Amino acid sequence: MPLKIAAILITITLLTGFSQPDPDEEMTIILELKDTPVSTFKNHVASRLPRLEIVAEYETIFNGVAVKGMPSELEKISRLKEVANQYPVQTYTTQEEVLAEPSLPLTTDVVRPNTPYSGKGVKVGVIDTGVDYTHPDLEGNYQGGFDLVDFDDDPMETTEDGATLHGTHVAGIIGADGEMKGVAPDVDLYAYRALGPGGMGTSVQVIAAIEEAVEDGMDIINLSLGNDVNGPDWPTTKAVERAIELGTTVIVAAGNAGPDTWTIGSPATSENAITVGASSLPTEQSLLTISGEDRQIPIRILQGSKPWNLAKKYPLIEMEGDQVEGVTGKIVLMRRGGTSFAEKAQHAYQKGAEALMIINHTNEPLHGSIEGLNLPIPVAAVSKEEGEWLLEKGLAEDQWVDTVTEEVDHGIAPFSSRGPVTSSWSVKPDILAPGVNVVSTVPGGYQALQGTSMAAPHIAGVAALLKEAYPEWTPLDIKQSLMSSADLLQQKGVPLPPTEQGAGYVDTEAAIQPELWIDPGALNFGRIEENLYRKKVKLTFENKRDTTETYHMKPPEKQPGIGWTIPTSFQLAPGEKKELSMEVHMNKSFMNDGVHEGYVTVEGGGEQYHIPYLFMVDTSNYEKISGLELYKDWETDADLTYRFNLTEPVDHLSIDLYRAGTMLHQGQLLDLDDPAEGLNEGEIKLNMIDDYAGPYLAVVTLEIDGKTYSYPFPVQL
Incomplete structure (x- = not known):
């Protein structure tokens, strides 16, 4: 029986570490109902599927139920016409x-x-x-x-x-x-x-x-x-x-x-x-320095460690395995991997180390824990690049490292x-x-x-x-x-981006005695796919003061391909609310892919106000596959035609189909070696159950340089 595609729903990654349930164990799913009252649906379930248990009812904030039972029974209830959507139960x-x-x-x-x-x-x-x-x-x-x-x-x-x-x-x-x-x-x-x-x-x-x-x-x-x-x-x-x-x-x-x-x-x-x-x-940050080098390495203390309070210079040593000789009185460098942070810390302490520095296997900061170990020596971490620098400039050149502190600004x-x-x-x-x-x-x-x-x-x-x-x-x-x-x-004088801080740090007194309200609080332009893009948005300003105020708007700093048209100034009487328009226009030919963000500034009454904005051009680094489509091409005899875009070459790609809600595996749709970067298209012959209709997750698994990535895409068949 050929598949008939009623609709295609495309999204990006929803979860990682995907796995299917045990078909012999009870599980719970959440069903979102259409316009059917919960009580009516309960009676319907009791008469048609008595082995299922309604474990929770939602009528105030969500029209639906949570249902517990065997996956095979849950498959039946998820097909009832009263069901709008179904969701696996997430762990919080x-x-x-x-x-x-x-x-x-x-x-x-x-x-x-x-x-x-x-x-x-x-x-x-x-x-x-x-x-x-x-x-x-x-x-x-x-x-x-x-x-x-x-x-x-x-x-x-x-x-x-x-x-x-x-x-x-x-x-x-x-x-x-x-x-x-x-x-x-x-x-x-x-x-x-x-x-x-x-x-x-x-x-x-x-x-x-x-x-x-x-x-x-x-x-x-x-x-x-x-x-x-x-x-x-x-x-x-x-x-x-x-x-x-x-x-x-x-x-x-x-x-x-x-x-x-x-x-x-x-x-x-x-x-x-x-x-x-x-x-x-605001706090003090400990840093490692080497005499004659114009660089300072930040020390990131692991959770559960004592503070890094080293008051003098120490030599470095790189410690591997069960090394015993030459550790006493030194700061030990150990590479991440092989054993846990706690085991590394315990080993370094037992061999006489003054402190332990764990080198990450990437250039990202490492934030770990040795909670419950209660060691008398500090344990911290550095990135791969920082660790290599310490090994080169400190250990290889026989230079001792010193600890200094500096004031760190209020941050995220x-x-x-x-x-x-x-x-x-x-x-x-x-x-x-x-x-x-x-x-x-x-x-x-x-x-x-x-x-x-x-x-x-x-x-x-x-x-x-x-x-x-x-x-x-x-x-x-x-x-x-x-x-x-x-x-x-x-x-260092540059605002942290909106995706880190939103509108900024809470100011309680200013919130209780507001002077200007701005609605919306952030400008979300969405994903930009057209080569030439223009969008006009409306902002509402409300003067909460008891005096008339004049306000001036400033666009973000100039960026290639992006222009802003905004009102230069406006005046508000006490309590007055005014709606104003601003427009952004873009030419993708001059812009980088990914997330673009920043702030529009409003000045008035001796204060500055900042409105976060964000838009995304094409793709960003969070996804390696996009645009998965599964559809029936009436010009072919294939059950399904697929289409997707890869942002880079892939060693191996497979697509497995799972029932939404119960996540029961329905079969593998596709298995490809070395698909190329860019658009990939082809046909699929199915060998699965007869009754295909319903919502699924199409789970795309990619293998790139020995690493595996999973990308579930909801689809309606």
Whole structure:
């Protein structure tokens, strides 16, 4: 039976490490329904497929159900006419790393302004691992919640196997009121336990927690969790969007997959959520120097290591295997690989090293952990190029290295996930907040953690202050005030790009007393495919001052092939709102492929405001294959014709077809050796099941120079 192509859906990478389920084990999928009420669909399932279990229902923020059963039964339910989409259940994790024992004061003091507002009367829901509501700093503000792991009214942190502390830490940043003061110490705190032992949970639990929180009337929800699905259409992202439509401000951690771009994961991909990246506050940076060389190598301490406090010069040695001779009293260099960081560190310490420096196998920064080892020597890392330089200039030339320190400006944490968002090609994160060395409440005391999980609740606390000050503000008003007032972070006088910092670092006082609102907060032009491109966008400016102000707009710095037409100046009376147009025009012949980003500047009233913008020209470095099409060519006898574009030559390519939702393998479509760079086309003869109709994932696997890459493309057959 030939395939009939009803529609082709093309997207970029959704996940990595793809694997199919065991056909003999139960699994859960999420079904998004069309216009059918959930109760009607449940009755239909009970009568036709009684062996399936509806484990969760979503009617407030998502019209759908979570269904548990054997893959063969789930195949049947996914074909029902009431089903609009189906999704595999993703695993969500907390976004933090443990640091050393804390000492107060706290980083919450950095963003809590001198203001009469304290979040009083504002309801904040913490969707996380639960909260230790018996903690003396939290028990006064805790008001209740729900446990979506054990399905009861007791959302306490996991206390036995797989014990957690993450939700309590997040709650303290928002609203602790004791020895520690949160950003909004008088909020009403609610806990929704969606992540169980070990800080792990599923999209079923996360969506159910969002629904519970919205139905309980939360003003603000904090989601310090995420997955690796960089796309705007995942069900958790849709659930967040629906919660915002219903009037709840949703704060989401960007993720800890930086410093690579394209690493924002759902639900931080939500367009209207406030996605928060992590900043590092001004600090001292340790650097290695060699006498007579005009270069300094930054020292990146591994998590769990003692600080790098070497006060004199030391010789270097490269240590391999079980080497014993000549290690004592030296800084050891070891290459990454073979054994774990902890094993390398233990080995170097036992042989008498003063410190260990691990050399990465790429030129990217290395961020690792030796948590729990408690060694008395510091352990750090350098890139491959930096390590080779130390070996050449230090070891080979018998030069000793010295440690110096320098003041490091306020910047973005290396681990903080970067944008943009795939498919929508939009700017994320939206804003930055402190995420490094953040001390907060944990069961039994206090602990320093770091991650975007710690940055997000800072913004949730600030949002609570705004909601108390302006009860009539909508979620979009709160987001607009935060982004319009943010402070742009710079490095050596150059602003960090929007895909790292969004609108900039939170300025709480300016957000509470705004002077100018700009809507939208970021300009997302999308993907540019035409050779000549023009687009006009509208910006709304609202003067929040009580005086008339004149504003001047400045375009970004000139770039080849890009031109801007913007109003040079405009005036706003007190409280006046005005819509203005600006236009961008491009000629791709003069432009590089990839992401183009920057800021449009507005000056007025003695202040500067910055509007992030982003567009993508053709492709970027995140994908090696694009434009996969599977279609029926009526001029041939083939079951399917394929077409795709490769950005570089590939050693081997295969395409496997999996049912969406259940991910059952339906067969291999294609197996090619040495496909060429550029457009590849051909025909496919199928040898699969008779009933082909339905949604699939076509998983393209590429082998290039011994490395494997997977790219799933949703297709509708």
